[in-house]
Amino acid sequence: MSVYDAIVVGAGVEGSSAAYHLSKNGKRTLLLEQFPLPHSRGSSHGQSRITRKSYGKDEFYTDMMMEAFPLWEQLEKESGTSLYRQTSLLLVSGPSDRNVEETQHALQTRNIPHQIIPSGRELKEKFPNLEYPDNYRFLLDYSGGLLYADRAVKAFQNEFKRNGGILKDGEPMLNIYPGDIITVRTTEGEYRTHNLVLCPGPWAPKVLEKIGLNPPLKPIKVIACYWKEKTPGEHGSSRFPTIIHCGGDIYALPAYEYPGLFKLALHSGPESNPDHRDAVDDGWILEKVQKYVATHLPSLEPVPSVKENCMYTLTPDSNPIIDTHPKWKNIAFGVGFSGDGFKLAPVVGKLLCELVTGRTPSYSLEPFRLGRFSKSRL
Incomplete structure (x- = not known):
């Protein structure tokens, strides 16, 4: 069985952006989606979303939008x-x-x-x-x-495939087996990868539970x-x-x-x-x-x-969680966008790509770290 450089689970706008950035960086990438595309069950469907540079006290969003x-x-x-x-x-x-x-x-x-x-x-x-x-x-x-939301998601997916990426839809993920080589089991079989990116949208609590995480989502x-x-x-x-x-x-x-x-x-x-x-x-x-x-x-x-x-x-503070697993640094995730993530997708996808390829993130991830919800911090 061949081993992918990266597998991305979830072909909404964040997962499609992450897969796009990985393929642009020469990574052999598989993008998995549980529903036949396009679908309207998650958070990325529809024809329009608001975009802007205007944010108040959370000025880091303005920098990301620039x-x-x-x-x-x-x-x-x-x-x-x-x-x-x-x-x-x-x-x-x-x-x-x-x-x-x-x-x-x-x-x-x-x-x-x-x-x-x-x-x-x-x-x-x-x-x-x-x-x-x-x-x-x-x-x-x-x-x-x-x-133009539907067009944007489709554009990420099309460019991902044009860069050599493989997209499989209508294929729900069943389990994850972490390690230096990660195994992802779906309804159709098993896939192996060096790195895993999880962008499961509203299914995040159920998916993250499979790797021992229970963030407040x-x-x-x-x-x-x-x-x-x-x-x-x-x-x-x-x-x-x-x-x-x-x-x-x-x-x-x-x-x-x-x-x-x-x-x-x-x-x-x-x-x-x-x-x-x-x-x-x-x-x-x-x-x-x-x-x-x-x-x-x-x-x-x-x-x-x-x-x-x-x-x-x-999430409790309305900021997403963009981080790697506390134990397995080859597993990254972007979840909990609180209805405000679509416009940020090109930057979020870039950050997730940086996390699993070992590069220094382009922005401070302190507002987005999983650890901010630890019992001692709360």
Whole structure:
């Protein structure tokens, strides 16, 4: 049996990016996915995601995004596929929230173009369809926009295969046998590898348990809602920004996926088993989002026209876990992205590649280490 340089488990955006970087670095790599591709069971499906450089107190994300943007551009050139549309991003902050000030500091110190809108009245002059109190504050990050999610995942996978990588979908992993040579057993057979990268999305608790790890991960079900415009054409990506309401746990994207439907959803949801996600009570989500639309975007119809399910995997501090196994350094994992990892995928994939190839990580991994959740640290 031949031995791969690396095996990546999970062909969502993080795993596909890691496999792409490994193959670009000349590593003979196998990418395994439990479901037939494409599928909508995990966290990487759908046509659009928000991208931005604006982060508040966690300025290390701004630094990572300053590299992620050119890496996305590089993937666009390699794949011949458009992956990004600039719309600007509007950060909404209530009167007691410091996020706008913290984000402004991060952007100013890095000379990233942005604009402060100091009141709801001035925001309405710029975006007449938005209704917020006058004592709210707003920041426009001009780099913000849409990532074309389905296209992006496919581009990583296509370039991975073009670089000699092997992708096998519809093949669930059953077990892992660590060692200097790792054996991965699936429903179809066994594969051997020098290095293993695990990106199992909401199945992370079950997968990491196989190698003796039990980090505090909570999969939740999120519902993406799409709202019909009362006046067609007012919320398109040529006229409207993406939106993140920091205190309200709301995000929104201009009409793109469905003509005339504006995407707005709650960045939260009930804890859920990813294999039985439809069994949970999620009625309260719709109630909360409908109230938000009625209050702040009355230019939309009051009931969503389309609802789609997605899974997040949360950590207690909302930062992902990007690390190697405490005992077996040839096993790396990227899990727990808390609904905020898609835009970071080119950098996350690069970091995972660096971890299993013995290179110094491009960024400090202190905010992402598994050890931050040890009992003594907690």
